[in-house]
Amino acid sequence: MASLPTLPADTQTRADALREALATRVVVADGAMGTMLQAQDPTMEDFQQLEGCNEVLNVTRPDIVRSVHEAYFSVGVDCVETNTFGTNYAALAEYDIAERNFELSEAGARIARQVADEFTASTGQQRWVLGSMGPGTKLPTLGHITYAQIRDAYQINAEGLLSGGADALLVETTQDLLQTKSSIIGARRAMEALGVTVPLICSVTVETTGTMLLGSEIGAALTALEPLGIDMIGLNCATGPAEMSEHLRYLARNARIPLSCMPNAGLPVLTKQGAHYPLTAPELADAQETFVREYGLSLVGGCCGTTPEHLRQVVERVRGTAITERTPRPEPGAASLYQTVPFRQDTSYMAIGERTNANGSKKFREAMLEARWDDCVEMARDQIREGAHMLDLCVDYVGRDGVADMEELAGRFATASTLPIVLDS
Known part of the structure; x- marks a missing residue:
């Protein structure tokens, strides 16, 4: 059995200090x-012939x-990614170097840790490192890759980040809720394996369409x-602050x-020189100051197109500001990939469609036994059209491989369906 990586001795202390800061200011x-890396014009040798990596x-x-x-x-930010x-x-994997996951994760965190410690020592202001965990290029919801495969890889990613000295794990720019879940679970498993608890931040990306890439609303x-x-939880990438407000x-x-909230410097404008982000530093600072005041943000920053000057002005406006107290009124509910459905309905009852149940519906059972998956899906859609709020899915039947049937049908x-699925077994 391979030995677990070791952590810097003060990891938990720093993580606790960051958690306290996020709770109070x-x-x-x-x-x-x-863009800042590319601006320094690294060579193909620097990239080890893996251009763009x-x-x-x-x-x-x-x-x-x-x-x-x-x-x-240097411009005063509290933490870097x-x-x-x-x-x-x-x-x-697209560069055929998937086996370098831990190595590159650990190295990236170690560089940031060294710089953070130097600035902490020279300024007396505690600086932190956020371990960036990006979305990758495969969407498990669409079957590009399995959930288990990327979950386990994200655990390796997180273990490398923690070993290199990250104070928090940032699951960012997420576009597929199943990929997001795999990142979060992988990060949790890494913390458990290494015996440490650091803040786990999740930042989703909502497109100009008003939903995540696969159609998920922010409520879902x-x-x-x-x-x-x-x-x-928060937002980053895809748009500027104006599109993030609602x-x-x-x-x-x-x-x-x-x-x-970490917005882009506005929506990109395509020019002959490539994408240009038009939002100025004062405009980003204005937006973040407003968001802090109106929405009670705890963590702010920037994404594509933002520069040290953008962040210098954000620092001047908001760093150290007490967090505006919120009084959230969450409504319990269940979510599908696309939407959240409150448990409280306008009608007098919540309707859970039961026709996609192998024990309760002969028609559904026969379609399942004959692998007529499209017919099974159509039965689900019939219930949606008839007003169901959720869909029951039960595949249990004597002699069948229930795990395989559930994977097949739950994925479809x-x-x-836009409705939440009640997994019935």
Whole structure:
């Protein structure tokens, strides 16, 4: 059995201090990483012939990565994100280096840790490291990769980040709720294996369409993710602050846990020189100051297109500000991939469609036994049209492989139905 990696001796102490800071005052994180790395024009040799794999720079050009962290700490941010957005199975597998997950994760965290400690010592202001866990390039909900495979890979990712000195784990830019869950569970398993508890932050990405990439509304994301024990939920990437406002308003009214926001510098404008992000530093600072006041944010920062100057002005406006007290009024409910359904209905009862139950419906059972999966899905859709609020799914039948049947049908129902699924076994 391979031995577990070791942690820096003061990991828990730093993590506890960060948790206390997030609970009492506004903490400021950094901004864009990738564009600042690319601006230093690394060579193909720096990339080890893996063009565009920024995470390889953690081992070949730590000086470049270090310089980005230094630029952000120099303008006064409280914490920086590690250069590990792509140290996950799906992204690294595209370069045929999936086995370097732990190595690159640990190296990225170690660089950020060293810079954070230097600034802590020189300024007397505690600086922290957020271990970035990106979404990868495969969507498990659509069958691109299995949940178990990426969950286990995210555990390795998180163990590397913690071993390198991360003070928190940031599951960020998530686009698929099943991928998000795999990241969170992988991070939790890493903490359990290493005997440490650090803040676990989850940041989802809502597109200009008003939903996540696969169509999930912010309410579905909150209902699905908050029960997993995350310490904070928020938004990052895809849009600027203007497009995030209503989603933050929903979170402020319904989330029981602290909130974060790391927007892009506006919506990108395509030019001959590539994408240009138009939001100025004062405009980002104005927006974040408003969000802190109106929505009670605990963690703010920037994403694509934001620079040290953007964050310098955010720091001037909000760092150290007491968190605006919220009084959330969450409504209990269940979520599908697409929407949340409150347990309290306008009608006098909640209707759970029972026709997709192998024990209660002969028609459904026969379709299942004959592997007529499309017919099974159509039966679910019939119940949606007839007004069901949720769908019961039971595949239990003597002599059948219930696990295989449930995987087949639950996966199909998740994308074919907008309703929450009641797994009945």
